[in-house]
Amino acid sequence: MPDTTTTQPTAPPAADPLRPAALAELDARDRSRLGATPAEEGTSFVVVAPDAAAVDLCLLETDGSGRVLSERRIGMHGPVRGAWGAHVPGVGPGQRYGYRVHGEWNPSAGFLLNPHKLLLDPYARALEGAPGLGPEIFAHTVDEDYNPTSVPFTLSHLDSAGHVALGVVTAAPSFPVVPGPRVSEARVVIYETHVKGLTLTLPGVPAELRGTYAGLAHPATIEHLKSLGVTTVELLPIQAAFSETFLLARGRRNYWGYSTLSYFAPEASYAMRSSQEAGPQAVLDEVRGMVSLLHEAGLEVVMDVVYNHTCESGFGGPSLSLRGLDDRRYYLHAPGQSGQYYDVTGTGASVDMRYARAVQLTLDSLRYWVSEMGVDGFRFDLAATLGRHATEYSSRHPLLVAMATDPVLRGARLIAEPWDVGPGGWRTGEFPEPFHDWNDRYRGTVRSFWLRDASEMSKGRTGADLRDLATRLSGSVDTFGHGEYPGGRGPLASVNFVTAHDGFTLRDLVCYDHKHNEDNGEGNRDGTDDNRSWNHGFEGPIPEGVDMGPHELMRRRSMRNVLATLLVSAGTPMLLGGDEIGRTQQGNNNSYCQDSPISWYSWELEPWQRDLLATSQFLVRTRQDHPVMRPSSFASGTIRPGDTIADLSWLGADGETLSNDAWHDPHTRVVQMLRSGRLVDDDDLLVVINGSLDQCEVVLADGHGTDWHLAWDSTWPVPRPHTSSFSLARRVARGEAARARAVNPERARASRPGATDCRQDRPGDTTTLEALSMRVYFSGEVLAQP
16 A cells, blocks of 8 residues: 655654655545544545645554654545545554645745644544644744744744644444433523532542542532532533643643633543543543433533634644644634634634534534533533624524534533624624523622622612612513514523633632732733622631621621522523532632632531532522422513412512612612412512611512411521521511411422421511521412401
8 A cells, every 4th residue: 555654753854845645545435524434444534624735644653652653644535625535444443643734835825734744633533642832833933932933934844743632543432321311491500610620629539530520420529419409510621622822831721621622532631540541442431431420310411612713822823733724714814814813702713604614513523522422512612703704793603503403413402602702792692592691691780789789888889770680580581582583582591690610709709809810920910800799898818816707797698699699580590610618719710720729629618618508509409399480481570361460570678569760779779579480380489689788677578368488598507497486586567467367277289399387477577687688488378368
């Protein structure tokens, strides 16, 4: 068979360009299947490189540590519709490979074809090794700081073999993934976490499993997730990544993983050491095993994915895969300037989703992770980029329509981070069915009401009025009530969150007024300044021995207020991993480069942290037990057929419907939200909020003529199983309904899980709420008329 065999050079190769290898005897069996496709008698390889003059398939032998021992180059047939192919008999699973692309070098015109660079197959299912920062991985010559030595760029003759990741031909899956639980939309509670950070110090997880895929699926981890009551684990990126040059040059890395190297291969560093040593197939098996075990426990797995850009960064970045194959088309260029990128992601480069092959790569990757790796859905980083026709976003972009209608993907959970940094980049509420959107309006409103406004009021200023808070509590109809279908996508399309991986944790929201990102090495310039946080009078942790107990008590109450608001709001709630135990990042609101205790969860819990965990568990469980807490359609504010009260009512402290003037008055900080539960065969829900700095008296609203069972109060350090004594102590006066007697003591729903037998408050009763606190009531026994 014609081939060219070379050994790894010990010195830089000659300055003359490499010659294309002799053509393979056989073309690929099926050119529609990109990547490496093994068969009984060999493997077919197909790669897209439309501008190439020739493409060499490089089959490599390594010593297991990533060092290349030999390289066999085989010329590929093509191009046919931009693709090159070859079928190589005798090659099967386990083969290491890459590509070298011959063609024009003209950076000013967008041609960056350099055969000295060994390129990763964008469709490689598994990788061996990882790129190493050095001048070898750049297609152009660079100085000691990795900046181009000249403009236009000068071709680099350094061979990148031995300095880059290699693709590995993989076999068919060795075992089937356990199917996912398919949690109903109304019951979804998302838990966003990092594979390593969650388990690195988790008690009960064996040392060799900590910080790994296997550790995430260990019974100790699953026990925590199940006890918390979440249904869906959203993992920060687990696709293979390579950190930005400026980070690596400073001895850091992108801990979050938002710098994708491969859209198919998993990040091997999260696998157990034994899996890494056993080889790429073992890493794949560990990931699939993790998904299976989580599925068996009834937990969904959602991946955070980054298709808007790659780790190749800006125009002067490394040449590892797409850049060396087809830079002009895969990346978005400035109009009429092929040597300059048009960046809408803030990463230096953006994938151009007008290019059919970029759309195909994205869809093929998504289908692979669903059909072969078994995941249940995706959260799309900077998803507005995926719907761009260059500068303009469209909810009917072919990629978005394809994801929404694809027979493999339409059953997956699709969650958009609905913005980027390009023109018109904020698109919350504008993604098509069945997407769910991260609701940043929700985040800002809840932070503002409980924290920033309270901070302002403590300084003698005023906060905002109640209108925005009510809109978020009721499902954000202003954002999600429109769209292709009448009524829009409904409240469940709103992914409600107050904290996420980027920004303060819940604990830091109540401990810091300002970001403290000094450890990132960027002069504290990185990270947002729009934190809407409140340190409650003291910045950071309170030193031991300082008499600031009341400040700490208010911090803890504020955390409980935020958690409860999240879980009583209409929409799909998302918890940031670690918030349930009060995890701190020491004021760092941009821990993307902190593979350190700043980002790792600490499981050495103080008593107040165990109390917060108990509160989180109770609130999530209560939401799951009560359909009235998770409506699937927007309320109308009117009486629905079959009911006698409005589906949603807003009342003031006096128990009367909130007036128009009160809605617009920033001094009105007390509100009651009443949701009817009749049409979902549930109790009525009454949420009473005191967002003022003063204790207040509230006349409890009337629902269906029942008493009120107090389920939870944010002044409680832990949930209380019986609340009669608490209610009695807070009661100021009895209302008219107090003279009525219960006519249905054996109420049919009383034995339903989540119901309570505390019978103490009635409509019209006047009760006292502490400053900055909230309560959750459910309706109880029907009352007779006096």
